[in-house]
Amino acid sequence: xxxxxxxxxxxxxxxxxxxxxxxxxxxxxxxxxxxxxxxxxxxxxxxxxxxxxxxxxxxxxxxxxxxxxxxxxxxxxxxxxxxxxxxxxxxxxxxxxxxxxxxxxxxxxxxxxxxxxxxxxxxxxxxxxxxxxxxxxxxxxxxxxxxxxxxxxxxxxxxxxxxxxxxxxxxxxxxxxxxxxxxxxxxxxxxxxxxxxxxxxxxxxxxxxxxxxxxxxxxxxxxxxxxxxxxxxxxxxxxxxxxxxxxxxxxxxxxxxxxxxxxxxxxxxxxxxxxxxxxxxxxxxxxxxxxxxxxxxxxxxxxxxxxxxxxxxxxxxxxxxxxxxxxxxxxxxxxxxxxxxxxxxxxxxxxxxxxxxxxxxxxxxxxxxxxxxxxxxxxxxxxx
Amino acid sequence: xxxxxxxxxxxxxxxxxxxxxxxxxxxxxxxxxxxxxxxxxxxxxxxxxxxxxxxxxxxxxxxxxxxxxxxxxxxxxxxxxxxxxxxxxxxxxxxxxxxxxxxxxxxxxxxxxxxxxxxxxxxxxxxxxxxxxxxxxxxxxxxxxxxxxxxxxxxxxxxxxxxxxxxxxxxxxxxxxxxxxxxxxxxxxxxxxxxxxxxxxxxxxxxxxxxxxxxxxxxxxxxxxxxxxx
Numbered sequence: 001x002x003x004x005x006x007x008x009x010x011x012x013x014x015x016x017x018x019x020x021x022x023x024x025x026x027x028x029x030x031x032x033x034x035x036x037x038x039x040x041x042x043x044x045x046x047x048x049x050x051x052x053x054x055x056x057x058x059x060x061x062x063x064x065x066x067x068x069x070x071x072x073x074x075x076x077x078x079x080x081x082x083x084x085x086x087x088x089x090x091x092x093x094x095x096x097x098x099x100x101x102x103x104x105x106x107x108x109x110x111x112x113x114x115x116x117x118x119x120x121x122x123x124x125x126x127x128x129x130x131x132x133x134x135x136x137x138x139x140x141x142x143x144x145x146x147x148x149x150x151x152x153x154x155x156x157x158x159x160x161x162x163x164x165x166x167x168x169x170x171x172x173x174x175x176x177x178x179x180x181x182x183x184x185x186x187x188x189x190x191x192x193x194x195x196x197x198x199x200x201x202x203x204x205x206x207x208x209x210x211x212x213x214x215x216x217x218x219x220x221x222x223x224x225x226x227x228x229x230x231x232x233x234x235x236x237x238x239x240x241x242x243x244x245x246x247x248x249x250x251x252x253x254x255x256x257x258x259x260x261x262x263x264x265x266x267x268x269x270x271x272x273x274x275x276x277x278x279x280x281x282x283x284x285x286x287x288x289x290x291x292x293x294x295x296x297x298x299x300x301x302x303x304x305x306x307x308x309x310x311x312x313x314x315x316x317x318x319x320x321x322x323x324x325x326x327x328x329x330x331x332x333x334x335x336x337x338x339x340x341x342x343x344x345x346x347x348x349x350x351x352x353x354x355x356x357x358x359x360x361x362x363x364x365x366x367x368x369x370x371x372x373x374x375x376x377x378x379x380x381x382x383x384x
Numbered sequence: 385x386x387x388x389x390x391x392x393x394x395x396x397x398x399x400x401x402x403x404x405x406x407x408x409x410x411x412x413x414x415x416x417x418x419x420x421x422x423x424x425x426x427x428x429x430x431x432x433x434x435x436x437x438x439x440x441x442x443x444x445x446x447x448x449x450x451x452x453x454x455x456x457x458x459x460x461x462x463x464x465x466x467x468x469x470x471x472x473x474x475x476x477x478x479x480x481x482x483x484x485x486x487x488x489x490x491x492x493x494x495x496x497x498x499x500x501x502x503x504x505x506x507x508x509x510x511x512x513x514x515x516x517x518x519x520x521x522x523x524x525x526x527x528x529x530x531x532x533x534x535x536x537x538x539x540x541x542x543x544x545x546x547x548x549x550x551x552x553x554x555x556x557x558x559x560x561x562x563x564x565x566x567x568x569x570x571x572x573x574x575x576x577x578x579x580x581x582x583x584x585x586x587x588x589x590x591x592x593x594x595x596x597x598x599x600x601x602x603x604x605x606x607x608x609x610x611x612x613x614x
Contacts, residue, residue, distance in 0.1 A: 003498055003507075010486035291482045294443060295496045295543075296471025298464050377443045381478070 008309050011281070019313065022277040026317025026360070027324065029270040030353060034325020036259045037349040038332075043256070053082075053215040054114065055222050056244035058207040060235040066204035067234060069195075072107065074228060075208050080221035084210035085110035088191060091159040094145065101141065103155060103187040104206075105194035114209050117180040124149070124175030132193050134174035138184035142176045149173055155187070160198040169197070209241070267356065274364035278310050282368035289372050290380030303373040310365035311358065318357035322350060390550060390583050391417035391440055396449030398435050398606075409435045410606045412449065422577040422584045424597035431603040433587040434555055440585060441474050441553045442466045454550050471499045475544030479556035481536040483528040489515060489539045490524040496547045514542035518572060534565030541572060545582070552576065554586040558593050570596045 012019050057075060059065035066088075075084045085107045092103030108129055112118060120128070120136060128134045135155075137147060147153065152172045161167050171189055178184060195202060212221045222238035229236045282289070289302055297305075326345050333343040398410040409432045417423055425433045438444040439451060442458045451459040454473060461469060483492045493511040502510070515524055518538040528536050537557060544552055554573065558566030574596055576582045586597060594600050602609040 003504065006491065007484075007487070007495075007498075010484075010491075014486050287482065288484050291478075291484070292495070293467065294441075294470065294476050296467045296499050298467045300464075378438050381443075381482075 004305060004308070008305065008312055011285070011309055012313060015281070018277060018280075022274060022313060023317040023320070025273050026270055026314055027321040029266050030318045030321025030356075031324045031328070032266055033263050033353065033356070034322050034345055034349055035328060035332075036263050037352070038325070038329045038343065038345045040256045040259045041346050042343050043259075053211050053218070054241040055210050055212060055218060055225070055238050056207055056241050057210065057222075057225055057236050057238040058244070060226075060237045063207060065234075066201060066206060067208065067236065069203040069205050071229065071234075071236070072205060072208055075210055075225055078221065078224050078228060080212050080214065080217050080224065082211045082213045083110055083113045084208050085114040086191060086205040086208050088194060088206040089159065090155075090157050090189075090194065092187060093156040093158055094153060099145075101155070101187050102185060103135075103157075103189070105191045106188050108188075108190050111188065114211055115179075118177050119179075120175045120177040127174040131172060131174055132190050133170065133172050135171040135187055135189035136175035136177050137173055137187045139176055139178050140184035141187060142173070144185075147173050149176065160194065160200060162197050163199045165199075169193070267360065271360055271363055274310065274314060274360060275367060277313070278306070278364050278368045279371070281309075282306060282371050286371070286375060286380045290375070290377045293377045294381070299373040303369045306369045306372045307362065307365045310368070311361035314357050314361035314364065318353060318360070322353045325349075388419045389416050390419045390421075390454055391415065391585070392450075392452040393440070394450045394452075396436075396439060396446045396451060398432070398439060398444070399447045408606060410439075410446075413606075413608060415601075415608065417583065417585065419583055420577070420581050422574070422596075422598040423586065424594035424600045425585060425587045425603060426589070426591070426594050426600055427603035429589075432606045433603050436603065437553050437555055437585060437587050440551070441476060442470050468499075471496060471547065473550045475547070475549040475552045477537070477540050477544050477552065477554040477557045479559040481528070481533075481540045481560075483536055483539055483543070485528050488525050488527055489520060489531065489542075492528070492539055493542045493546050495543060500547070510546055511542070514546040515539070517545070518542045532565070533561050534568055537561060537565070537569050538572065541569070541576075545576065545580075550583065552582050552584045554584060556587055556589065558588070558590060563592075566590075566593065 057067070057071070059067055069086070072084060072086045075081060087107075088105040090103040090105055092101035093099060094101055112120065112125065124136070128136050142148070145153075150173065152170050154168045155171050156168045158167075162169070169189075171187070179186075191205065210221075210225075212218050218240055222240075225238045226236050292302060293299070329343065329345045393413050393415040396410060396413045396415075397408070400407045400409060413436070425436065427433050435444065439446055440453065442453075442461070446459055449459070450457060456469065458466060458469060483489075484495070487495075490508070490511050493514050494507045497507040497510060500507075512521070512524065515521055518541050520535060520538050520542065523531060523535060523539075528539070531539065537560075541557075544554075552573075557573065558569050561569060570593055573584055573586065577584050577598075584597075586593070588594050
């Protein structure tokens with residue numbers, strides 16, 4: 001097949017402007033595809049990053065509603081629960097409204113037992129547990145603001161107010177953690193620090209995260225937890241962490257479906273553009289294809305050449321588009337890290353992209369292949 | 385079929401459908417062409433010259449009759465088999481040259497060799513030799529649009545002979561050329577016939593070109609004229 005490559009390449013170079021514009025359109029389509037895939041995964045909260053043995057218990061109405069602190073102790077007593085910890089959304093702002101930080105008030109002693117993918121050096125962990133005003137921050141977040149252990153930073157909450165009427169909590173950085181799942185943009189501090197100083201409510205927590213002893217029994221454990229609080233004034237809804245993250249994302253509307261629909265429309269348009277280019281190109285060259293057949297090229301051989309030409313066209317545009325999307329994602333990850341801590345083009349995007357290249361090339365070549373394969377040599381030569 | 389007969393046609397007829405009408409282009413032709421012959425096929429437009437050439441070259445199938453080329457029945461071959469047979473046995477020279485405009489002269493001549501198992505360097509060598517034979521060694525990298533009509537036709541002839549075919553079929557090879565260039569092409573075909581022993585069948589309207597052939601056949605209304613029949 002390689003020996004036919006100069007012929008394929010020469011054919012693509014025949015009308016450089018047309019080929020260039022078609023490739024550029026395909027580049028844009030794949031660039032959009034790559035970015036939308038990245039955005040879709042980021043917005044739907046990377047459910048694949050969720051722990052398989054973790055459950056989340058939240059208020060039955062919505063995550064915005066708080067749960068009584070006592071629920072944490074009661075959940076720990078449920079059969080099948082290995083360990084449970086609580087989290088409370090703080091909504092941190094550092095210095096400027098643009099510096100949004102994912103800050104959470106957590107039950108520090110159990111935090112690392114529940115989130116075992118987070119690692120923190122033992123001396124820093126000890127220091128954190130001993131210091132109620134202490135906070136730990138992700139490595140990327142610390143690097144972003146140049147924070148070091150020992151620094152005290154003022155963190156403003158856009159949810160809570162202090163009893164003195166202010167909304168700034170001084171936080172002393174006592175540890176810098178690393179997370180295997182790539183979420184190194186968080187800030188975690190003691191729940192007691194928030195609970196004792198906030199004006200609005202006391203002894204209420206955001207939600208409970210628990211690890212179960214047997215992941216196969218997750219559904220049963222979740223049922224037991226919710227049964228425990230059934231018919232109370234604060235009923236709960238317990239789900240796997242993956243479902244929880246998905247549900248959280250769904251509050252923004254079905255963004256994933258919307259983005260997929262946009263990507264689908266873009267690709268359908270690209271299909272028409274590429275098929276038109278190929279069709280036009282083949283119609284212009286029917287007499288040349290007739291010459292090739294005269295020289296002994298079979299109909300199947302000519303068909304394969306047309307298909308290869310379409311695939312070469314889509315592959316050029318597709319590969320460039322995906323590489324640009326990858327580069328753009330890296331650039332965006334830096335500027336959007338406070339909103340999307342793990343923003344990155346998922347590996348499977350390349351695999352889906354490769355399939356789309358084949359699909360787009362194959363479908364675009366369908367009609368031209370049929371045209372090239374079926375005509376009679378003598379009829380085409382007569383038109384010369 | 386005598387040992388040195390390359391082309392043998394028996395009762396060959398060709399009909400076309402034009403709407404509801406059937407057009408009888410060729411009527412039960414019998415024809416023998418010996419090896420090494422240089423045959424000119426003459427006749428008015430629509431007499432069936434090109435149709436006959438297409439049938440001999442395996443580009444079309446007869447409605448009736450048998451076609452035997454170098455001992456092989458081609459009228460019974462399937463499309464794929466016929467394509468492979470053409471690649472090995474027939475070289476075509478067209479009136480409008482029919483070179484691929486995007487390829488250099490060298491690459492155009494190499495085209496038939498892409499269907500062989502020859503290596504890239506062998507293909508290059510053979511194409512260069514064919515271009516040298518037609519006097520275009522200095523023009524190998526030129527694209528067709530950079531060549532004169534006569535030079536384009538030379539490239540067309542080099543492409544036709546590069547795979548050393550049994551038969552050379554030329555459809556009005558000088559029809560689009562001025563007299564001087566036409567004469568050069570005819571010189572070349574004569575040399576290929578006389579020095580290389582190529583069997584050539586040339587369709588032409590031009591009596592001057594036909595005079596260069598060793599034999600002339602006339603086709604009229606789909607029938608070979610009596611004096612020209614085998």
